[in-house]
Amino acid sequence: MIVRSTIYPSLLVTDLGVQFQDGKAEVDEATGKQLLRLPGIELEAEPEPEPEAEPEPEAEPEPEAEPEPEPGPVRKARRKTNG
Numbered sequence: 001m002i003v004r005s006t007i008y009p010s011l012l013v014t015d016l017g018v019q020f021q022d023g024k025a026e027v028d029e030a031t032g033k034q035l036l037r038l039p040g041i042e043l044e045a046e047p048e049p050e051p052e053a054e055p056e057p058e059a060e061p062e063p064e065a066e067p068e069p070e071p072g073p074v075r076k077a078r079r080k081t082n083g
Contacts, residue, residue: 001027001028001032002025002026002027002044003025003032003035003041004020004024004041004042004044005020005025005040005041006023007039008023008040009021009022013035016034016035018035024044
């Protein structure tokens with residue numbers, strides 16, 4: 001967690017072994033809770049982790065077009081005759 005010293009940017013907390021630089025220090029949760037009891041110490045909102053990019057769905061292969069059947073020999077229709 002990141003804590004901020006709003007009063008002393010170079011604060012040194014010897015009991016906890018914490019040195020602030022430019023008003024900020026990164027500490028574990030237990031140390032952070034102890035530091036928050038001191039005046040002028042605030043919890044800094046940590047930036048939200050960027051959401052992981054979802055993998056792009058794989059493009060489904062287009063179904064292969066079935067080859068058109070080759071036309072067979074063409075038969076001509078016969079006319080019926082009366083006879």
